[in-house]
Amino acid sequence: MTIEIVQAQASDLGSLLEVNLQAFGPEEGPTIVELIKNILLDSSAKPCLSLVAKSANNLIGHILFSKAYLVSQQGESISTALLAPMAVKPEFSNQGIGKQLIKVGFKQLKQQGVELVLVLGHPEYYPKAGFINNAIEKGVSAPFAIEERNHDAWMYHELLPNCLDGFSGQLKCCDSLNQAEYWQE
Numbered sequence: 001m002t003i004e005i006v007q008a009q010a011s012d013l014g015s016l017l018e019v020n021l022q023a024f025g026p027e028e029g030p031t032i033v034e035l036i037k038n039i040l041l042d043s044s045a046k047p048c049l050s051l052v053a054k055s056a057n058n059l060i061g062h063i064l065f066s067k068a069y070l071v072s073q074q075g076e077s078i079s080t081a082l083l084a085p086m087a088v089k090p091e092f093s094n095q096g097i098g099k100q101l102i103k104v105g106f107k108q109l110k111q112q113g114v115e116l117v118l119v120l121g122h123p124e125y126y127p128k129a130g131f132i133n134n135a136i137e138k139g140v141s142a143p144f145a146i147e148e149r150n151h152d153a154w155m156y157h158e159l160l161p162n163c164l165d166g167f168s169g170q171l172k173c174c175d176s177l178n179q180a181e182y183w184q185e
Ligand SMILES: CC(C)(COP(=O)(O)OP(=O)(O)OC[C@H]1O[C@@H](n2cnc3c(N)ncnc32)[C@H](O)[C@@H]1OP(=O)(O)O)[C@@H](O)C(=O)NCCC(=O)NCCS
Pocket: 023, 024, 085, 086, 087, 088, 089, 092, 093, 094, 095, 096, 097, 098, 099, 100, 120, 121, 122, 124, 125, 128
């Protein structure tokens, strides 16, 4: 199966929302769909990187990164992207499509000068794609406190190697994600 990973076009919106709805299921899906629509309209989230996976012109996966900053108490900042959400159509899961979406995302974000990528998510999944568990331990605070039992789910990937060495700061994310409900794993 040939998979193409490309930037989402306006005409992809309906299909990418549908993929998220299917992947997250009837309980969580509608909230995720609303979140994606909000992020895409959110000026504080720009530039966003919205990528889709296509096979034979069918949209089968989606990933969204929004603009953020990791800011130290001294006011220094690291250019950051926050990954939320991502989804692969259930019948195409476990074929490496999620990992490919993350890999292409990293490459394009790096080209844009982004230094760090953060995600709050499945602590066993994201390390398979280059993330490191427990960003708290590395000095990265989330916009809302993450319970200690979930620290492993708060993960980082340095696009600029070692950019977190000697740095500690708090994430300033876009308005749409700056709500407590999105920070409880
Ligand atoms: C999570 C998700 C994006 C992974 O995409 P995918 O294309 O199926 O995953 P990949 O093929 O890249 O990776 C497969 C590997 O990840 C593991 N994996 C897949 N989903 C996982 C999960 N939810 N938790 C832990 N590990 C998971 C598989 O066991 C497999 O492991 P292996 O490589 O050791 O065999 C996809 O399953 C999905 O859309 N899930 C529902 C929505 C969701 O939870 N999104 C993420 C929110 S944080």
